[in-house]
Structure formats: structure tokens, C-alpha cells
Amino acid sequence: MTEVVPFSLVIDIGGVPVRVNTTDAAFVGILQDRYAGFIGRSDRPEIVFDIEITSSHLANPDDDVRVTQQQGRWTLQRGDFRAEWEPAKRRGWIRQTANPYSIDAVFRIVHTLVLAKQGGFLLHSASAIRNGRAFLFAGVSEAGKTTISRLAPPDVTLLTDEISYVRQQNEGYVAYGTPFTGELAKLGENVSASVSVLYLLSKGPENRIEPVEPADAARSLLANLLFFAEDEELVQATFHSAFEFVSRVPVRRLTFFPDSRVWELIG
Amino acid sequence: MMIMSGRDSTLFTLNKTATILWQSADGETPLEEIVSRKICSEFDVDPKEALRDAESLARELAAHEILQVSETPILQSHSGADKSK
Numbered sequence: 001m002t003e004v005v006p007f008s009l010v011i012d013i014g015g016v017p018v019r020v021n022t023t024d025a026a027f028v029g030i031l032q033d034r035y036a037g038f039i040g041r042s043d044r045p046e047i048v049f050d051i052e053i054t055s056s057h058l059a060n061p062d063d064d065v066r067v068t069q070q071q072g073r074w075t076l077q078r079g080d081f082r083a084e085w086e087p088a089k090r091r092g093w094i095r096q097t098a099n100p101y102s103i104d105a106v107f108r109i110v111h112t113l114v115l116a117k118q119g120g121f122l123l124h125s126a127s128a129i130r131n132g133r134a135f136l137f138a139g140v141s142e143a144g145k146t147t148i149s150r151l152a153p154p155d156v157t158l159l160t161d162e163i164s165y166v167r168q169q170n171e172g173y174v175a176y177g178t179p180f181t182g183e184l185a186k187l188g189e190n191v192s193a194s195v196s197v198l199y200l201l202s203k204g205p206e207n208r209i210e211p212v213e214p215a216d217a218a219r220s221l222l223a224n225l226l227f228f229a230e231d232e233e234l235v236q237a238t239f240h241s242a243f244e245f246v247s248r249v250p251v252r253r254l255t256f257f258p259d260s261r262v263w264e265l266i267g
Numbered sequence: 268m269m270i271m272s273g274r275d276s277t278l279f280t281l282n283k284t285a286t287i288l289w290q291s292a293d294g295e296t297p298l299e300e301i302v303s304r305k306i307c308s309e310f311d312v313d314p315k316e317a318l319r320d321a322e323s324l325a326r327e328l329a330a331h332e333i334l335q336v337s338e339t340p341i342l343q344s345h346s347g348a349d350k351s352k
Contacts, residue, residue, distance in 0.1 A: 062273065079273055105276045124269060124278045140282040141327075162278065182277065224269070224280055 006050070012040030012190070013107065014165040014176040016114055019045035020094075020103070024053045027098045034100040037190050038179045047085065047110065051103070052095045067109055067229040074229075076109050078102075085110060108163065108180065109228050116234040119168035119241050122226040125198075126182075127164040127175045129157040130267030134175035134193040136164050137254070138224045139201035144256065146183040148201065151260045156267075160188040163226065166195065168241070173249055198245075199254035199266075207262050210253045217251035218243055272331040279333070284310060284317070285324055292334060294341040298325060 006021040007028040017040045022028060032039065063079035074092075076083040081102035085092030096102035112122050125138035126145040137148050149161035159165075159175055162182030167174050173195040177188035200212060200220050212220070221242045227235065256262035268286040270279050281289055284306050291301045302318045310317075328334035335341060 064273075065271065101275050105271075108276065124280050139280070140285070141279045180276075226269070226278070 009035075010040040010042050010045055011035045011038055011107070012042065013038055013178055014111060014115075014167060015192075016047070016111065017042035017045040018107070018110070019048045020051055021048065022051040022053065024051070024098060027051065027053055030098065030100050031103070034104070035179050035187075037187055046090060046114075047087075048091050049083070049085070049106075050091075050093045052093060053098050054095060055097065057097070065105070065109070065228055067113075067231075069229065069231050074113065076106055076228075078105060081106060087113075104180070108226060111165065112226050113229060113234065115165075115167065116227070116229075116237050116241070119237075119244065120166050120173070121238060121241055121245075123164040123166055123221070124162070124224040124226060125164045126161045127159040127188075128152055129159060129175075129189075129191065129193045130155065132193055133196035133267065134159065135196055135266055136166070136175060136198045137201050138198060138220065140223075142203075143201040144203050144258065145201065147203070147258050148256065148262060149182075149184050149186075151258070151263060153260065153263050156263065157189050157191060158186065159191070161186065166245070168244070169194075171248065173245060195249050196267075198249055198251045200251065202253070202255050203258055204255035205257060207256045207265055208254075209265055210255070212251045212253050214246055214251075217246040221246055221251070270328075270333060272333050274332045277331050279328065279331075284312075284320070288321055288324060289328075289334075292325075298322065 006023050007025055008021050009028055009031055010017050010019045059079055061079040065078040067076050072088055074085045081096040083094040083106050094106050115121050125136045126149045127134055127136045137145055146161050149158055152158055159177040161184040163178055163180035165176040165178045174192050175195050176192040177190045179187045227238050268281045287305050291305055298321055302321050306317050307314050325336055329336045
């Protein structure tokens with residue numbers, strides 16, 4: 001009997017190469033479009049996922065996301081997907097219909113788990129590089145993440161307008177570009193730089209930057225962290241990461257009038 | 268509070284008032300009543316502006332299929348996850 005050779009693709013986000021195997025050629029095309037710029041070539045992926053494409057919904061499409069761990073095996077599920085992942089074996093599987101959103105959610109969850117072990121996190125924020133330094137822009141919805149991304153001048157490299165990838169490195173933090181897009185619907189550049197400042201955004205009648213008290217900074221950071229797992233150890237690790245971050249990286253409040261002049265204050 | 272669309276994984280980080288709206292949307296209570304009873308009584312806001320903001324948020328969440336907007340109460344048996352105007 002001949003073994004079916006799957007289609008295979010490496011998707012490299014945040015320096016973590018993830019190989020996905022599937023027998024569905026059309027789905028590979030979907031992934032190539034969705035993750036253009038983040039397709040890697042690693043022969044030693046950190047995680048391998050086998051994808052099983054189903055033609056129908058798995059359960060109630062409205063089921064909330066649930067991420068649990070038992071004996072070293074993570075189970076990730078939502079109405080539109082189910083997945084398992086064993087970090088020790090570097091392998092897992094994902095069952096979903098042929099759409100780009102389900103696997104995107106799995107990637108987001110998996111990267112939060114990877115980063116939580118390493119002192120990093122995913123942050124609901126825009127981020128960009130200017131003059132070799134990375135700047136993060138966090139805030140509630142409508143605070144201006146997409147707006148400030150859209151207003152970025154040509155010398156700014158956009159890392160994301162939706163989810164920033166932050167990894168601890170030496171005594172500081174590095175932000176990586178991500179394919180996780182928001183309203184701008186534009187993939188970030190697959191590059192990285194040391195994080196210089198975290199700005200807490202809000203729109204106002206004029207541009208100004210103000211200091212933020214450490215407690216406020218930590219609260220605001222925590223409010224924008226992505227974390228899905230029901231796991232006490234990793235929750236504590238993520239809290240610790242947030243407090244470490246605000247003790248090492250300046251946090252400022254950036255109130256801005258939505259035009260390009262705001263970028264005169266940044267970088 | 269942060270919520271994520273199950274359709275396209277879009278994230279929404281909600282401020283205090285948006286969080287109140289989200290948590291109060293039970294499929295039965297009209298949006299006007301939620302704004303009047305839980306927003307205007309707690310915050311120093313213009314009721315018309317508060318309702319406008321609430322309607323804008325509801326429309327945006329509905330566009331991402333996170334919340335269902337309806338002119339009439341939505342029966343809980345229809346879907347426990349639905350939220351209504």
C-alpha cells in the first residue's frame with residue numbers, strides 16, 4: 001500500500017517554525033496566501049501539525065475557545081476546530097474545515113503557550129519599527145491601533161496592526177512581525193527589533209505623550225495580553241512576564257489627533 | 268475585557284462601559300435600557316451620546332458575528348451565546 005505523501009508547509013512566526021502537513025492541496029494554497037511572507041524553509045520545525053480537513057462543522061459553531069492541558073498534552077477547541085499538541089513530542093493535529101481562520105486561532109493559542117514559557121507574550125497592539133527600534137501601540141478597540149498604523153510614514157516598518165509578538169531577549173524585549181491582521185488587513189513585515197517604548201493609545205484633540213505609573217502600566221498591559229489556557233502555572237508566568245516587561249520597558253500614554261503629525265513624536 | 272470573534276478571530280479590547288454593555292446583553296434587555304440603567308447611572312455621560320456609542324459598538328460586534336442585533340428579544344433556546352440589542 002502506498003502512503004499518501006502530504007502537502008507540507010513551514011510557517012515561521014516569531015522565529016518559531018511550525019510545519020503543517022495536509023493531504024488537501026487547496027488548503028495549502030489557502031495557507032500560502034494567508035501567510036505570505038511567513039513561509040519558512042526550516043528542516044527542523046519546532047512543532048509539526050497534521051491537518052485533517054473536514055467538510056462539516058465539528059460541534060456547535062458558537063462554542064467558546066477552551067485550552068486545557070493534561071499530562072503534557074494540550075487540547076485546543078472552539079466551535080470551528082479541535083486540536084491537540086504535545087510539546088515534548090513537538091507534534092500535534094488540527095481538525096477543521098478548509099478555512100484560514102481556524103488554523104489562525106490555533107497558531108495564536110500555540111504561540112501564547114510557547115511564549116509564556118519563555119517570558120514573552122502576544123499583545124493586542126499594533127507595532128512598528130523606526131530607526132531600528134520597535135514601538136508598541138496598545139489600547140482598547142477604537143483607541144487608534146489601526147489609525148496609527150495607517151498613518152505610518154514610509155520609513156516605518158509595520159510589524160502588525162493587531163497582535164504584537166513580544167519575546168524576552170537578554171535584558172530587554174524584541175518585537176517580531178506577525179501575519180495577524182486587524183482592520184488594516186495588511187500582513188506585518190517578517191522582521192524584528194528591540195522594543196523601545198510601549199504606548200497606550202487614545203485619540204484626542206492634540207498630540208501629547210505622558211508618563212504612566214507602573215501600576216497603571218501593568219494593568220493596561222495585562223488588559224491587552226492574549227492568553228487562553230486554563231493553566232495556573234502559565235497564568236502565573238504570564239503575570240510575571242507582564243510585570244517584568246513594565247519594569248524594563250518605558251510605558252507612555254500617547255494621546256493623538258488622527259493625522260500624520262503624530263509620527264513626529266515617535267522614534 | 269478582551270473578546271475574540273469566532274468567525275475571523277478579530278480581537279476587541281473593551282473599555283469599562285463597553286464591558287458593561289457586553290456583560291449586560293442578555294438577549295432580552297433593550298440596549299436603551301442597558302445604557303440608561305447601567306451606563307448613565309454610573310458615568311457622567313450624555314445619554315444620547317452614550318446610546319450612540321453603544322449602538323456603534325453593537326453594530327461593530329454584530330458585523331463580526333460576536334453579537335446578534337435584533338428588534339425583538341432573542342429566545343435563549345435559540346442560542347445561549349447570542350446577545351441582543
